[in-house]
Amino acid sequence: MVFQPHQVFKALALTAFSLFFLNLHTSGTISKYVNPDYAWLSLCAAYLFFFLVFIQFFRLWSPKNKHSPSCQHDCHHHSRRKYISYSVLTFPLVTGFLLPPQTLNATIAAQKGAGLLLQTENKSLPSEHEEIAVARREVQQAEFDQRINALERSRVIHLTDGVFEPYYGQINADPQKYNGRTLKMTGFVFKEKSLQTNQLILSRFLITHCVADASLIGFLAEFDRAVHLKQDMWIEIEGTLAVTSYKGISIPVVNITSWKEIAEPKEPYVYPLYIKLAFTHHNASFS
Amino acid sequence: MIPSIRLHPFTITLSFTLLCTALFVFFQPFFKKEDLSSSFPSSLLQLNTIFLSILIEAIPFVLIGVFIAGFIQIFIREEQIKKWMPKNRFTAVLASCLIGACFPACECGIVPIVRRLVAKGVPIHAGVGFLLTGPLINPIVLFSTYMAFGQDMKMAGLRMGVGFIAAVLISLLIGLFFKHNQLKEQPVEQEASAIPSKIAFGVRLWGMLTHSIDEFFDMGKYLVIGAFLAAFVQTYVSAQSLLQTGGEKIPAALVMMGLAYVLSLCSEADAFIGASFRHLFPPSSILAFLIYGPMIDLKNTFMLLSVFRITFVLSLLVLITVIVFFCTNFLPFL
Numbered sequence: 001m002v003f004q005p006h007q008v009f010k011a012l013a014l015t016a017f018s019l020f021f022l023n024l025h026t027s028g029t030i031s032k033y034v035n036p037d038y039a040w041l042s043l044c045a046a047y048l049f050f051f052l053v054f055i056q057f058f059r060l061w062s063p064k065n066k067h068s069p070s071c072q073h074d075c076h077h078h079s080r081r082k083y084i085s086y087s088v089l090t091f092p093l094v095t096g097f098l099l100p101p102q103t104l105n106a107t108i109a110a111q112k113g114a115g116l117l118l119q120t121e122n123k124s125l126p127s128e129h130e131e132i133a134v135a136r137r138e139v140q141q142a143e144f145d146q147r148i149n150a151l152e153r154s155r156v157i158h159l160t161d162g163v164f165e166p167y168y169g170q171i172n173a174d175p176q177k178y179n180g181r182t183l184k185m186t187g188f189v190f191k192e193k194s195l196q197t198n199q200l201i202l203s204r205f206l207i208t209h210c211v212a213d214a215s216l217i218g219f220l221a222e223f224d225r226a227v228h229l230k231q232d233m234w235i236e237i238e239g240t241l242a243v244t245s246y247k248g249i250s251i252p253v254v255n256i257t258s259w260k261e262i263a264e265p266k267e268p269y270v271y272p273l274y275i276k277l278a279f280t281h282h283n284a285s286f287s
Numbered sequence: 288m289i290p291s292i293r294l295h296p297f298t299i300t301l302s303f304t305l306l307c308t309a310l311f312v313f314f315q316p317f318f319k320k321e322d323l324s325s326s327f328p329s330s331l332l333q334l335n336t337i338f339l340s341i342l343i344e345a346i347p348f349v350l351i352g353v354f355i356a357g358f359i360q361i362f363i364r365e366e367q368i369k370k371w372m373p374k375n376r377f378t379a380v381l382a383s384c385l386i387g388a389c390f391p392a393c394e395c396g397i398v399p400i401v402r403r404l405v406a407k408g409v410p411i412h413a414g415v416g417f418l419l420t421g422p423l424i425n426p427i428v429l430f431s432t433y434m435a436f437g438q439d440m441k442m443a444g445l446r447m448g449v450g451f452i453a454a455v456l457i458s459l460l461i462g463l464f465f466k467h468n469q470l471k472e473q474p475v476e477q478e479a480s481a482i483p484s485k486i487a488f489g490v491r492l493w494g495m496l497t498h499s500i501d502e503f504f505d506m507g508k509y510l511v512i513g514a515f516l517a518a519f520v521q522t523y524v525s526a527q528s529l530l531q532t533g534g535e536k537i538p539a540a541l542v543m544m545g546l547a548y549v550l551s552l553c554s555e556a557d558a559f560i561g562a563s564f565r566h567l568f569p570p571s572s573i574l575a576f577l578i579y580g581p582m583i584d585l586k587n588t589f590m591l592l593s594v595f596r597i598t599f600v601l602s603l604l605v606l607i608t609v610i611v612f613f614c615t616n617f618l619p620f621l
Contacts (some may be wrong), residue, residue, distance in 0.1 A: 010500060010504060013504075014500070016445035017346075021346075024359065026344070030343075031338055032336065033336065033344075034340060034341050034343055034344055035339040035619050038344075041347040042346070042347060044347060045346050045347040045350055048347075048350050049350075052496070052499070052500055052503075055493075055496045055500065056497075056500055059497060069420065085504075085508045086504070086508075088507075088508040088511050088512065089504065089507045089508050089511060090343050091511060091515075092338065092339060092511055092514075095335050095338070095339070096339050098337050099327065099332060100332070101332075101335075101336045101339070102329065102332040102333050102335075102336050104333065104336075105329070105333070107329070107330065107333070108333055110525070111521065111523070111524070111525050112521075144325065144546070145487075169344055169437070173437075174388070206559060208431070208555075208556040208558075208559050209344055209553055209555065210340040210341060210342040210343065210344040211336060212340050212341045212344070212517070212518065212521060212550070212551070212552065213550075213552045213553070213556040213557065213559070213560055215559055215560050215563045220424070222436060266513050272435075274434045274560065
């Protein structure tokens with residue numbers, strides 16, 4: 001029996017990966033990286049890694065001078081190159097264990113070109129976008145419609161995390177319809193260079209799967225004390241929806257009537273409603 | 288080949304596990320994450336968060352990919368592939384694109400699978416067809432595109448249809464230019480062969496699992512490098528400047544394709560990003576973004592470089608760019 005040092009390294013790396021994924025779940029930081037509705041995928045990965053660690057244990061010792069087909073990758077003699085490539089793999093583990101996740105902020109919003117959303121040319125939204133009332137047959141449609149109906153009826157529109165994305169879409173598609181209604185929402189302050197001093201964008205990041213695909217969604221807000229609000233500050237506001245024209249397109253604008261500063265919420269991101277509904281329905285049909 | 292399942296390593300391996308867990312548990316409190324984070328600039332922490340999130344998103348799919356690759360390696364014989372593969376090049380490409388379309392995969396999980404298939408004797412043009420349609424055409428991508436574009440079938444349908452045509456064209460051209468398998472390391476005689484079915488199933492299963500582990504370590508480093516570069520670009524390179532300088536001189540479709548390349552998004556998650564540029568760019572450019580991204584991106588290029596020769600990867604990159612550009616600009620409006 002021969003002891004195989006690089007197999008030990010692989011076992012260690014697999015263990016570390018398994019612990020890293022498990023740790024994300026036990027500490028709850030997973031929601032800082034991926035949409036919680038997809039978290040089960042990484043939990044599966046944690047268990048798969050654990051299973052692979054178990055398999056790898058039996059390879060720490062191998063019979064002498066016996067080249068089996070399953071070890072063809074390791075039995076070559078580029079050991080130094082191999083260790084360099086292993087250290088590349090451990091790099092994310094080191095930064096993952098040592099550095100805390102950070103919530104995306106206004107700097108990233110600016111890099112992602114969020115400001116462009118306001119600097120549009122005269123290309124109005126394609127008409128098909130507004131026709132949300134097309135015939136739909138999905139199972140979760142009833143619940144989707146129910147939430148949208150609540151939006152149509154209520155005088156005060158409360159943008160809670162669960163309905164942020166669909167309501168945002170509806171209000172942007174037809175701002176005239178919601179003119180004059182009261183809006184309650186939380187978000188962080190994003191001041192884009194092209195904005196006037198009394199303007200800001202009250203924003204949230206929409207995460208489809210992981211924070212790399214975050215896109216900024218937010219309402220233009222007007223408020224004479226906007227200078228006092230700093231970039232990245234989290235605030236809770238109440239205001240009145242109005243319509244303004246921006247380079248030929250009508251967009252909704254919130255005239256803030258009251259506001260207060262809050263700490264960054266536990267769930268800083270919002271997620272597309274359809275993913276949530278698809279998964280809850282999926283789970284319900286099993287239980 | 289028989290795994291070394293002996294009793295005596297058990298004592299050592301057990302103590303090894305205990306040591307690992309102990310180290311992890313005891314050292315965790317020492318790394319006060321907040322203290323450490325204050326000494327790092329905020330942008331580096333953002334970079335790290337995006338980098339890790341790409342990995343956390345991709346690794347489950349890569350694991351599935353290496354398991355399938357392990358399965359192909361051990362259980363499928365070259366003769367079987369020779370028998371199944373259509374001789375005609377066009378039918379081979381069409382068949383592989385169709386199989387890819389039925390096969391739900393993401394662009395990082397599919398690379399190890401294609402590598403094994405090509406090593407087993409699947410012709411390179413068929414391998415590319417599978418590589419291109421696998422992540423692009425599947426129910427999850429279709430559904431997310433449908434939802435992101437205001438529950439409208441048009442963009443989702445175009446994405447599937449035009450994407451399929453583009454994939455077939457690219458694979459056919461690859462078949463014209465490249466004859467051999469283009470793998471970086473030519474498969475050794477012994478390596479390419481499956482374990483004969485005479486040998487007990489348990490041993491073959493064991494071979495499959497150990498092979499999957501090796502495959503993960505082969506792929507892993509390239510995934511890490513690709514994810515890091517993609518995160519770096521997202522944090523430090525302004526999309527705004529890219530879009531604004533591009534808008535004037537370069538065709539809009541090329542700008543959007545460049546964006547798809549550097550962002551390296553997973554194909555089921557890029558639809559909302561694409562949709563957010565809807566009022567800035569014409570639909571054909573958005574379509575180019577949606578088709579180009581799943582076929583090739585920064586992260587994926589690195590994974591391909593781990594498998595194929597550099598000249599092949601570069602020609603594939605150029606071919607995809609040219610074909611997708613022409614298909615999205617002319618096809619939908621015929």
